Amino acid sequence: DAGVIQSPRHEVTEMGQEVTLRCKPISGHDYLFWYRQTMMRGLELLIYFNNNVPIDDSGMPEDRFSAKMPNASFSTLKIQPSEPRDSAVYFCASSPLGGGVRSGANVLTFGAGSRLTVL
Amino acid sequence: AQSVTQPDIHITVSEGASLELRCNYSYGATPYLFWYVQSPGQGLQLLLKYFSGDTLVQGIKGFEAEFKRSQSSFNLRKPSVHWSDAAEYFCAVARGSTLGRLYFGRGTQLTVWP
Numbered sequence: 001d002a003g004v005i006q007s008p009r010h011e012v013t014e015m016g017q018e019v020t021l022r023c024k025p026i027s028g029h030d031y032l033f034w035y036r037q038t039m040m041r042g043l044e045l046l047i048y049f050n051n052n053v054p055i056d057d058s059g060m061p062e063d064r065f066s067a068k069m070p071n072a073s074f075s076t077l078k079i080q081p082s083e084p085r086d087s088a089v090y091f092c093a094s095s096p097l098g099g100g101v102r103s104g105a106n107v108l109t110f111g112a113g114s115r116l117t118v119l
Numbered sequence: 120a121q122s123v124t125q126p127d128i129h130i131t132v133s134e135g136a137s138l139e140l141r142c143n144y145s146y147g148a149t150p151y152l153f154w155y156v157q158s159p160g161q162g163l164q165l166l167l168k169y170f171s172g173d174t175l176v177q178g179i180k181g182f183e184a185e186f187k188r189s190q191s192s193f194n195l196r197k198p199s200v201h202w203s204d205a206a207e208y209f210c211a212v213a214r215g216s217t218l219g220r221l222y223f224g225r226g227t228q229l230t231v232w233p
Binding site: 031094109 | 160162163217220221223226
């Protein structure tokens with residue numbers, strides 16, 4: 001398996017522009033998570049999906065952020081309009097359903113991240 | 120509320136020396152605990168996890184961690200560090216049974232001297 005695939009790996013944009021980050025989870029994984037990593041706040045959960053349905057978006061910082069998962073193999077995180085304080089590394093991660101806690105089946109696999117710089 | 124504290128922001132050790140990275144958590148119920156490692160420009164890789172049972176858990180790359188409920192700690196150890204272990208290490212606790220919903224500590228940067 002190729003793992004969790006994110007694109008682009010690096011994005012530099014100007015303030016006010018729309019940014020779209022993409023994620024392809026591991027095939028068969030039912031959960032998908034978007035995390036953000038910044039120097040100020042560390043790693044924080046933005047939103048997660050179960051079977052393509054958003055379950056908890058309480059970590060999404062503002063209405064400028066939106067995430068979708070139109071099918072089991074694709075998710076996007078969109079920022080419109082972008083601001084300099086959105087500069088961060090955005091990680092996508094997926095995990096399988098089932099097996100229960102004891103089996104450890106539902107453990108996260110992270111993508112390599114998308115580094116966003118907003119000028 | 121759940122939280123994770125990693126008291127050491129940066130640790131430097133010599134190659135071959137032993138290593139212990141500290142992690143303290145705050146959680147009301149039985150915690151599900153993790154250690155992840157992040158190399159520069161890379162995503163996070165799971166080193167090991169604790170769900171229940173034996174409080175000493177073994178992970179990949181020769182790492183182990185010990186869960187101590189009385190101290191609310193989950194410290195990561197390695198008997199002999201290799202230069203390739205230089206990276207940033209994150210302790211995390213799951214929010215409930217959805218194990219992908221994690222609270223992360225702020226991380227400990229490990230530098231290894233040759």
